[in-house]
Amino acid sequence: MALLEIKNLNITYKMKDKSVYAVQDASLKLEPRDAVGIVGESGSGKSTLAMGVLRLLPKTAVTEGEALFEGRNLLTLTPDELSQVRWNEISVVFQKSMNALSPVHKIGKQMEDVYLIHRPKASKTEIRERIYELFRIVNLSERVYELYPHELSGGMMQRISIALSLILNPKLLVLDEATTALDVVTQSQILREIMQLQEQFHLTRLMITHDVSVVASTCNKVVVMYAGRIMEKGHVEDVLVNPKHPYTQGLLKSFPSFHGEKTDLRGIPGSLPDLSVRPTGCVFAPRCPYATKECSERIPELKETGNGEHSWQVACHRNGR
Amino acid sequence: MKKKLTAFGKELRRNSQLRTGLILLAILLIGAIGAPVFATHDPFALYDSIRVAPGTDGFIFGTDALGRDIFSQVLYGAQTSLKIGVIAASISAIVGTLIGGIAGYFGGVVDKVIVEFINIFVMTPSFFLILIIVAIYGSDIRYVMIVIGLTSWPSNARLMRAQAISLRQRTFIKSAQAIGVSRLSIMFKHIIPNGIFPIIANTTMQISGAILTEAGLSFLGLGDPNIVSWGQMISAGKTYLTKAPWISAIPGIFVVITVLTFFLIGEGLNRFISPKMENNK
Amino acid sequence: MKRYILKRVLTGIVIVLVSVCINFVLIRCAPGDPVRILAGLDDPNEDQIAVLTAQYGLDKSIPEQFVVYIGNVLHGDFGFSYVNQKQVIDLISEKVFPTLLLSLSALTIAVLGGTLLGIYCARKNGKLIDKLMCTVSYVFDATPSFWLGLMLILIFASWLGILPTSGMENLRGHYTGMRRVLDILQHLVLPVGTLALIQFPYYFRIARSSVLQVMSEDFITTLRATGMKEKKIFNKYVLRNALIPTVTILGSSLAFLLSGSVYIETVFSWPGMGRLLFDSIGKRDYPVLSGIYLILAITVAVMMILVDVVYSLIDPRIKYD
Numbered sequence: 001m002a003l004l005e006i007k008n009l010n011i012t013y014k015m016k017d018k019s020v021y022a023v024q025d026a027s028l029k030l031e032p033r034d035a036v037g038i039v040g041e042s043g044s045g046k047s048t049l050a051m052g053v054l055r056l057l058p059k060t061a062v063t064e065g066e067a068l069f070e071g072r073n074l075l076t077l078t079p080d081e082l083s084q085v086r087w088n089e090i091s092v093v094f095q096k097s098m099n100a101l102s103p104v105h106k107i108g109k110q111m112e113d114v115y116l117i118h119r120p121k122a123s124k125t126e127i128r129e130r131i132y133e134l135f136r137i138v139n140l141s142e143r144v145y146e147l148y149p150h151e152l153s154g155g156m157m158q159r160i161s162i163a164l165s166l167i168l169n170p171k172l173l174v175l176d177e178a179t180t181a182l183d184v185v186t187q188s189q190i191l192r193e194i195m196q197l198q199e200q201f202h203l204t205r206l207m208i209t210h211d212v213s214v215v216a217s218t219c220n221k222v223v224v225m226y227a228g229r230i231m232e233k234g235h236v237e238d239v240l241v242n243p244k245h246p247y248t249q250g251l252l253k254s255f256p257s258f259h260g261e262k263t264d265l266r267g268i269p270g271s272l273p274d275l276s277v278r279p280t281g282c283v284f285a286p287r288c289p290y291a292t293k294e295c296s297e298r299i300p301e302l303k304e305t306g307n308g309e310h311s312w313q314v315a316c317h318r319n320g321r
Numbered sequence: 322m323k324k325k326l327t328a329f330g331k332e333l334r335r336n337s338q339l340r341t342g343l344i345l346l347a348i349l350l351i352g353a354i355g356a357p358v359f360a361t362h363d364p365f366a367l368y369d370s371i372r373v374a375p376g377t378d379g380f381i382f383g384t385d386a387l388g389r390d391i392f393s394q395v396l397y398g399a400q401t402s403l404k405i406g407v408i409a410a411s412i413s414a415i416v417g418t419l420i421g422g423i424a425g426y427f428g429g430v431v432d433k434v435i436v437e438f439i440n441i442f443v444m445t446p447s448f449f450l451i452l453i454i455v456a457i458y459g460s461d462i463r464y465v466m467i468v469i470g471l472t473s474w475p476s477n478a479r480l481m482r483a484q485a486i487s488l489r490q491r492t493f494i495k496s497a498q499a500i501g502v503s504r505l506s507i508m509f510k511h512i513i514p515n516g517i518f519p520i521i522a523n524t525t526m527q528i529s530g531a532i533l534t535e536a537g538l539s540f541l542g543l544g545d546p547n548i549v550s551w552g553q554m555i556s557a558g559k560t561y562l563t564k565a566p567w568i569s570a571i572p573g574i575f576v577v578i579t580v581l582t583f584f585l586i587g588e589g590l591n592r593f594i595s596p597k598m599e600n601n602k
Numbered sequence: 603m604k605r606y607i608l609k610r611v612l613t614g615i616v617i618v619l620v621s622v623c624i625n626f627v628l629i630r631c632a633p634g635d636p637v638r639i640l641a642g643l644d645d646p647n648e649d650q651i652a653v654l655t656a657q658y659g660l661d662k663s664i665p666e667q668f669v670v671y672i673g674n675v676l677h678g679d680f681g682f683s684y685v686n687q688k689q690v691i692d693l694i695s696e697k698v699f700p701t702l703l704l705s706l707s708a709l710t711i712a713v714l715g716g717t718l719l720g721i722y723c724a725r726k727n728g729k730l731i732d733k734l735m736c737t738v739s740y741v742f743d744a745t746p747s748f749w750l751g752l753m754l755i756l757i758f759a760s761w762l763g764i765l766p767t768s769g770m771e772n773l774r775g776h777y778t779g780m781r782r783v784l785d786i787l788q789h790l791v792l793p794v795g796t797l798a799l800i801q802f803p804y805y806f807r808i809a810r811s812s813v814l815q816v817m818s819e820d821f822i823t824t825l826r827a828t829g830m831k832e833k834k835i836f837n838k839y840v841l842r843n844a845l846i847p848t849v850t851i852l853g854s855s856l857a858f859l860l861s862g863s864v865y866i867e868t869v870f871s872w873p874g875m876g877r878l879l880f881d882s883i884g885k886r887d888y889p890v891l892s893g894i895y896l897i898l899a900i901t902v903a904v905m906m907i908l909v910d911v912v913y914s915l916i917d918p919r920i921k922y923d
Contacts, residue, residue: 086829
C-alpha cells in the first residue's frame with residue numbers, strides 16, 4: 001500500500017469577488033521510502049498542494065478530493081484524529097526556518113512542548129535526552145537548548161527545524177523549500193544530511209522546491225507542476241533525462257546542466273496565467289512553442305509515455321504523436 | 322495624471338472609509354466656508370432669548386446663557402477648528418518631512434543625532450509644554466497653531482526618515498548622484514516627492530489631534546477670546562449642564578464628527594497605501 | 603544588559619535636563635519682566651522683587667542665572683507660589699495622591715479592558731462584534747475627554763441621580779473609616795470611567811492588531827503542524843508574543859494619561875494636580891505651572907526607564923547596544 005496517495009485534489013481560494021484555482025486535479029503516490037520532489041515556479045501550487053494535504057491552509061482555501069495516508073483520508077479526519085497524525089506520522093520542515101519558532105521562547109522549551117503533545121507522560125529527563133540526541137544527529141551543540149531563535153544563524157535554525165521534525169520518528173517528512181534561503185555550501189551540506197537521515201530512519205520524503213537540481217540530486221521521483229496542474233511525473237532518471245513536456249524541457253533549460261556540460265541557459269518566455277480564470281485547454285498553451293489549436297480547446301490528461309521499466313506520465317497533446 | 326485619477330476613483334468605490342470621510346469633509350467645508358451665508362444670526366450678538374431650547378424662536382440649536390445663537394456659533398466654530406487643524410498639521414508635516422528627510426537621506430552622524438533628538442522630544446510631555454507656552458505667551462490663535470504644529474512633528478519625521486532610507490538605495494537616486502546632482506536637490510526633487518504619501522496619511526490623522534488639542538485648550542480657558550471655538554462653547558455650557566444641556570452637548574457632537582472625519586480619511590488613505598493589510602485580516 | 607539600562611538612564615537624565623532648559627528659556631524669554639512671571643503677580647512689591655532677584659540671581663548674567671536655576675531644582679526647590687503663599691513643591695505634593703488614585707485606577711481599567719477586548723476581537727476578526735468594537739473605539743478616540751465627562755455627569759448624576767457630580771468625597775458627610783472609603787469609591791466611578799473610556803481605544807487597537815499580526819507569523823503554522831491544540835497555541839505562544847507591544851507603550855502613555863487627567867480633574871473638580879494646573883492657569887501662577895511641568899517630565903523619564911527595563915526582561919530579542 002502507498003504511504004500517501006493523493007487523488008484528484010482541487011484547492012480553491014474563495015475570495016469575496018473571485019475564486020483562485022490554486023491546485024487542479026492533482027494525483028500522486030508516495031511509496032514507503034520514496035523521495036518525491038515536487039518542482040515548479042513560485043505560484044505553481046506546489047506548496048499549496050502540500051499544505052492542503054496537511055490541512056494547514058487558511059479557511060478561505062477549499063480542498064476537495066482525497067489524501068489517503070496509510071489508507072485514511074486526511075481531509076476527512078476529525079480534529080483530534082488529525083492532531084494524532086500530525087508530527088507523529090507526518091512532520092514538516094518549513095521554508096523560512098528563521099521564523100519557524102516563537103522568538104520569545106527558548107528553543108529547548110518549544111521542542112519540549114512539541115514532544116509533550118504526543119507523549120504527555122514523558123519525564124523531564126527523557127525529553128531532554130531525546131532533544132540532545134536530536135541535536136547530535138543534526139550536528140548542533142547541546143548549548144542550543146537554552147538559546148532563543150534570533151541567536152542562531154539561518155543554517156543552524158534549519159538544523160533545528162529538521163531536528164524538531166524528527167522528534168517523534170515520523171514516517172513522512174515534508175520539506176517545503178527547506179534549503180532555499182541557505183547559501184550553496186550550507187544547502188548541499190544539509191541536503192546530504194537529510195539523505196543520510198532518510199536512510200537511517202527509513203523516512204519517506206516529500207520535497208517541495210523550485211530548484212530542479214535539488215530534486216535531481218536528492219530524489220528518486222519527480223512531479224512537475226505548472227499553474228496548479230501536474231505536467232509530468234515519474235522517476236527522476238526518466239523525466240529529467242528525457243523530458244516529454246515542453247514545460248519540463250523549458251524548466252531544465254533554465255538551469256545549468258547537472259553534469260557540468262555547457263548548454264545555453266534560458267528562461268521560458270511569458271508569465272504564469274491568471275489562476276482565477278479556468279482555462280479551456282492546456283494551462284501552458286499560451287507559453288508553449290508547440291501549441292496548436294487543440295491545446296487551447298481541450299485539457300490534456302496525464303497519459304503514459306515511454307515503455308516497460310522506463311514509463312512515466314505526461315499531460316501533453318503531443319505525447320504519443 | 323488622468324490614470325492616477327481613475328485609479329483614485331476606483332479606490333473610492335472600494336474604500337468605504339475614504340468615501341465616507343471625504344463626503345463628511347465636504348459637508349464640513351461647505352458649512353465652514355459658507356458660514357456667513359448659512360448662519361441664521363450673528364454668532365457674537367446677545368439676544369434676549371436666553372438659554373432657549375433647540376428649535377424655539379427660530380434658534381435651530383437654541384441659545385446659550387448669554388443669548389448667543391448656537392447654530393451660527395457652530396458654523397463659525399467649524400472655521401476655527403478646520404483652520405487650526407489644517408495649519409497646525411501642515412506645520413508638523415513640513416518640519417517632520419524636512420528633519421526626517423535629512424536624517425534618512427544624509428545618514429551617518431547627522432542621522433544619529435536627529436534620531437536621538439526625536440527620541441528625547443517624544444518623551445517630553447508635549448501637552449503640558451503647549452499649556453505652559455500658551456499660558457505664558459498668550460492665547461492668540463496663531464501661537465496655538467504654531468505650538469501644536471511644532472510639538473507634533475516627530476511621527477512625521479520618523480515616517481519620512483524610513484522612506485528616505487529605503488529610497489536612497491533605489492537606482493534612480495543612485496544614478497542622479499552619479500550624474501552629480503546636489504544632495505539637497507535630490508532630496509527635494511526625488512526623495513520627498515516619492516516618499517510623501519505616508520506623511521499625507523499621517524498628517525490627516527494629526528489634523529484630528531490638533532482639533533482635539535485646540536478644543537481642550539479653549540475648554541481650559543486658553544483659547545483665543547476673539548474667535549468662536551467649539552471648546553469655548555462646551556466650557557460656557559458647563560455651568561448650565563442640568564438646565565440647558567444642549568449648550569455643551571451640541572458643539573461636542575460636532576467635535577466628535579469632525580475628528581472622526583479626519584480619522585476616516587487617514588485610515589482610508591493608509592489602506593490605499595498598503596492594501597496588504599486588508600488581505601491579512 | 604547593564605549597558606542597555608545605563609544608556610536608558612542617560613537618556614532619561616538628558617530628557618530631564620532638556621525639560622529644565624525649556625522651562626528656563628520659556629520664562630526668561632517671556633514678554634515683560636521675568637520677576638513678574640516668577641512672582642505670578644502683576645504688581646509684586648519691593649520685598650518680593652528683592653527676594654526673587656536674590657533667589658534666581660536675576661541681577662547676574664543669563665548663564666549664571668541658569669546655573670543658579672539648576673542648583674535650585676537639584677535641591678528640590680521648584681519656586682514659591684505667591685498666589686498661594688506656599689512652596690510649589692508642597693503645593694504639588696498635596697495633590698499627588700488624588701491624581702495617582704484617579705489616573706492609576708483609570709489606567710488599570712483601560713489597559714485590562716482594552717487589551718482583553720482587543721484579544722477577543724482579534725479572535726472574532728471580521729465578525730460583527732469585531733467591526734462594532736472597532737467603530738466604538740474610533741468614536742471614543744474622537745471624543746474630547748472633558749465633553750464625555752460632562753455628558754456622563756448629565757446622564758448619571760443629573761438625570762439618573764445615582765452618582766455624585768464632583769469632588770473626591772462628600773465633605774459635609776465627615777465620614778470616617780469604611781464609610782469614607784465607600785464614599786470616595788462612589789466619587790471615583792464617573793471620573794475614572796471617563797478617563798478609562800478615553801484611553802481604552804489605544805490599548806484595544808494595539809492588542810488587536812498585535813494578536814492578528816502574531817497569528818499570521820510562520821511559527822504559528824509550525825505549531826499547528828505539530829498537532830498542538832489551538833487553545834494552547836493561543837494561550838502560550840500567541841499571547842506571550844502579542845502582549846510585548848502593550849508593555850512597551852505603557853511608559854510613553856503616561857504623559858497621555860496625565861494630560862487626560864487635567865481635563866477630567868477640571869470637569870469633576872477633583873482635587874489633584876490637574877485641577878491645580880487649571881487653577882494656576884486662571885491665576886497666572888507661573889511657578890506652579892513650571893513646577894508641575896518639571897515634575898511630570900521627571901516622572902515620565904523614570905517611567906520610561908522602568909518600562910524599558912521590564913521590556914528587556916520579557917523580550918529576549920532586545921539588543922544591548
